[in-house]
Amino acid sequence: MEPVLELRGVNKSFGAVDVLHDVDFSVTPGEVTALVGDNGAGKSTLVKCIGGTYTFDSGEYLFEGQPVTVHTPRDSAALGIEIVYQDLALCDNLDIVQNMFLGRETLSGITLDEVSMEQAARRTLTSLSVRTVKSVRQRVSSLSGGQRQTVAIAKAVLWNSKVVMLDEPTAALGVAQTAQVLDLVRRLADQGLGVLLISHNMNDVLQVADRIGVLYLGRMAAMVKRSDVTQTQLVELITTGRVGGIGLQPATTGANG
Amino acid sequence: MSRPVLHKPEQVTAPAELAGAEDPAPRSGSVGEHINSYFTRVRAGDMGSLPAFGGLVVLVAFFWAVHPSFGSLGNLSDLIKQSSPTICLAMGLVFVLLLGEIDLAAGTAAGVCACVMTRLSVGYEVHWSVAILGALGCGIVIGVLTGILCAKVRIPSFVVTLALFLAFQGVSLMIVNNGPGQTGNVSLADSFLGSIYNGQMDAWAGWVVAAVVVLVYAAVKVSTFVRRQRAGLITDPAAVLLVKVGSLAVASAVVVYLLNQNRALNKAGSIANVNGHLVKVPGQKLLGVPWVVLLIVLLFGGLTFLLTRTRYGRHVYATGGNTEAARRAGIPVDRIRISVFVISSFMASIAGILLASNLRGVDANTGGGNTLLLAVGAAVIGGTSLFGGKGRPLDAVIGGLVIAVIANGMSDLVKGANSSAVQFIVTGAVLLLAAAVDALSRRRAGATGAG
Numbered sequence: 288m289e290p291v292l293e294l295r296g297v298n299k300s301f302g303a304v305d306v307l308h309d310v311d312f313s314v315t316p317g318e319v320t321a322l323v324g325d326n327g328a329g330k331s332t333l334v335k336c337i338g339g340t341y342t343f344d345s346g347e348y349l350f351e352g353q354p355v356t357v358h359t360p361r362d363s364a365a366l367g368i369e370i371v372y373q374d375l376a377l378c379d380n381l382d383i384v385q386n387m388f389l390g391r392e393t394l395s396g397i398t399l400d401e402v403s404m405e406q407a408a409r410r411t412l413t414s415l416s417v418r419t420v421k422s423v424r425q426r427v428s429s430l431s432g433g434q435r436q437t438v439a440i441a442k443a444v445l446w447n448s449k450v451v452m453l454d455e456p457t458a459a460l461g462v463a464q465t466a467q468v469l470d471l472v473r474r475l476a477d478q479g480l481g482v483l484l485i486s487h488n489m490n491d492v493l494q495v496a497d498r499i500g501v502l503y504l505g506r507m508a509a510m511v512k513r514s515d516v517t518q519t520q521l522v523e524l525i526t527t528g529r530v531g532g533i534g535l536q537p538a539t540t541g542a543n544g
Numbered sequence: 545m546s547r548p549v550l551h552k553p554e555q556v557t558a559p560a561e562l563a564g565a566e567d568p569a570p571r572s573g574s575v576g577e578h579i580n581s582y583f584t585r586v587r588a589g590d591m592g593s594l595p596a597f598g599g600l601v602v603l604v605a606f607f608w609a610v611h612p613s614f615g616s617l618g619n620l621s622d623l624i625k626q627s628s629p630t631i632c633l634a635m636g637l638v639f640v641l642l643l644g645e646i647d648l649a650a651g652t653a654a655g656v657c658a659c660v661m662t663r664l665s666v667g668y669e670v671h672w673s674v675a676i677l678g679a680l681g682c683g684i685v686i687g688v689l690t691g692i693l694c695a696k697v698r699i700p701s702f703v704v705t706l707a708l709f710l711a712f713q714g715v716s717l718m719i720v721n722n723g724p725g726q727t728g729n730v731s732l733a734d735s736f737l738g739s740i741y742n743g744q745m746d747a748w749a750g751w752v753v754a755a756v757v758v759l760v761y762a763a764v765k766v767s768t769f770v771r772r773q774r775a776g777l778i779t780d781p782a783a784v785l786l787v788k789v790g791s792l793a794v795a796s797a798v799v800v801y802l803l804n805q806n807r808a809l810n811k812a813g814s815i816a817n818v819n820g821h822l823v824k825v826p827g828q829k830l831l832g833v834p835w836v837v838l839l840i841v842l843l844f845g846g847l848t849f850l851l852t853r854t855r856y857g858r859h860v861y862a863t864g865g866n867t868e869a870a871r872r873a874g875i876p877v878d879r880i881r882i883s884v885f886v887i888s889s890f891m892a893s894i895a896g897i898l899l900a901s902n903l904r905g906v907d908a909n910t911g912g913g914n915t916l917l918l919a920v921g922a923a924v925i926g927g928t929s930l931f932g933g934k935g936r937p938l939d940a941v942i943g944g945l946v947i948a949v950i951a952n953g954m955s956d957l958v959k960g961a962n963s964s965a966v967q968f969i970v971t972g973a974v975l976l977l978a979a980a981v982d983a984l985s986r987r988r989a990g991a992t993g994a995g
Contacts (some may be wrong), residue, residue: 399853
């Protein structure tokens with residue numbers, strides 16, 4: 288399947304510090320692509336560049352096969368890329384519907400069209416088979432961490448998005464809630480979205496991802512199928528950049544696995 | 545991106561799926577459930593206006609019991625009038641407090657606007673409408689200035705408005721001590737400007753206002769109810785709707801009826817001895833709903849609409865709840881921040897007009913003293929949070945009435961040298977109590993995960 292989002296040989300440096308070096312990466316619709324790597328490997332920078340917070344210095348950024356320029360978060364949102372932030376970006380004092388439509392409220396005349404927003408929010412949650420939320424008019428402050436994450440993800444899905452990037456979606460969650468959220472991540476992909484999951488948690492990644500990209504010191508050490516690696520191999524890839532035949536070979540700097 | 549496109553709409557069967565198996569198809573909840581969910585909210589620390597409303601009832605009952613003249617018709621009308629400048633200021637402050645900011649200059653800004661209006665009318669002899677426009681315009685300019693200093697220069701609002709609080713006292717002093725016409729203690733001669741606060745409408749007009757208020761409220765509630773039912777969404781039970789509209793109708797009817805009674809102190813007339821002749825002095829007549837009631841109702845309705853039904857209001861709540869989330873959602877938070885100061889200062893200018901109208905004049909102290917703190921107290925007592933994100937214009941109205949009842953009741957209760965001292969102490973204590981309730985309910989909301 289054609290990737291919905293593809294990066295070819297992108298670079299990014301901050302002053303003298305090379306953060307991303309000739310990185311190739313892609314997200315395919317219908318798949319969960321995980322992005323892993325140790326602290327400082329460049330995950331956040333890569334995600335921020337995709338989202339438009341930063342701009343790549345060089346390299347190609349293709350969306351649905353077409354080269355695009357993404358300079359601001361607005362550009363990426365217009366393409367259909369939604370980011371679910373680690374710190375959630377929800378307003379505690381607003382209810383679920385209000386949060387899902389924040390900044391993009393539906394109006395009828397000059398007043399808010401609460402009825403159509405509530406229906407759309409319900410439909411989205413229903414389509415994601417979310418059953419943990421009692422009422423869509425609950426305030427977000429009354430929700431658990433998992434429910435909040437669910438709302439944040441549903442918010443990203445509401446907007447006809449094609450790629451959803453999730454930044455450490457399970458970092459603050461308990462076991463049951465993590466399972467719920469991973470379940471939801473899987474369903475997003477099953478609906479045909481390209482899902483990019485950034486995570487530190489090996490269990491989560493191995494459980495839900497179809498493909499795994501490993502960043503090592505700013506280089507893409509490997510882009511492997513989930514079925515091709517074991518947890519031990521993955522950990523070694525993250526910590527040393529190579530394992531067996533895959534990964535960065537000592538002689539060939541800059542090459543991709 | 546105006547219409548959300550949904551994935552797999554064919555999966556949408558019934559909202560019941562969302563609410564759980566035991567939750568049947570769309571319906572209006574039962575009255576019992578409604579009451580239950582209300583108490584759940586109260587337990588979680590979200591008490592709304594309940595404590596303030598309860599406090600109002602208790603205070604009125606107390607003052608009436610210890611001092612029967614507190615409940616006189618004349619005092620009822622006085623109470624409502626006295627509360628009006630505080631309510632105006634407080635309704636504006638609610639917007640600022642919603643962002644977690646403070647406007648300490650609102651009181652003296654009201655003073656400056658009152659002085660501008662009075663000077664225009666007295667020194668420059670302009671028509672009253674021009675004088676009022678001058679005051680309102682002055683309020684807007686002050687708001688823009690404050691907002692830019694806070695949002696763009698990024699000085700904390702506490703510091704900006706504290707500085708302006710001091711500066712505006714000087715501005716007021718300069719306006720009353722200079723310029724054409726009277727200086728020092730300037731008296732308003734214009735009869736219209738004087739009657740804004742002191743005048744009352746005819747008896748029939750009071751009934752018309754009450755009827756319109758009830759009808760508009762009922763129309764809004766019923767249309768929301770019908771649209772939600774048609775769309776298959778859960779609504780409040782119809783009985784609750786009826787009770788709400790019914791109680792508003794009864795309450796406004798009672799208030800208008802009482803205010804339409806003759807409240808003149810000498811209504812019977814008397815026989816006086818003039819130069820040895822007995823002369824009949826006719827009884828006096830003073831009745832009608834004060835005009836300020838209409839003013840407050842209109843402002844309250846307008847601001848409530850703005851906050852709850854428009855995109856702007858939603859963005860104010862969002863910015864107050866989580867500024868970073870609001871920014872990421874594309875909300876222009878700087879512009880929202882400036883706008884709330886403009887609203888606050890605009891409402892302050894209206895309060896200033898009322899203050900000047902009340903005394904039929906101004907001096908350098910108009911809007912100074914405890915004017916601002918009483919208004920902040922009113923908003924907080926009503927249930928607006930000092931931490932941002934929570935508050936309604938209704939809070940300002942109820943809180944403003946509480947403040948007026950305390951001031952009015954205490955001045956009757958404690959006479960003599962310590963009268964105003966006790967009033968200060970009691971009002972301060974009530975403000976502290978309200979702030980403590982706010983802080984504790986916030987902690988409670990954090991602990992229970994609701995709020």
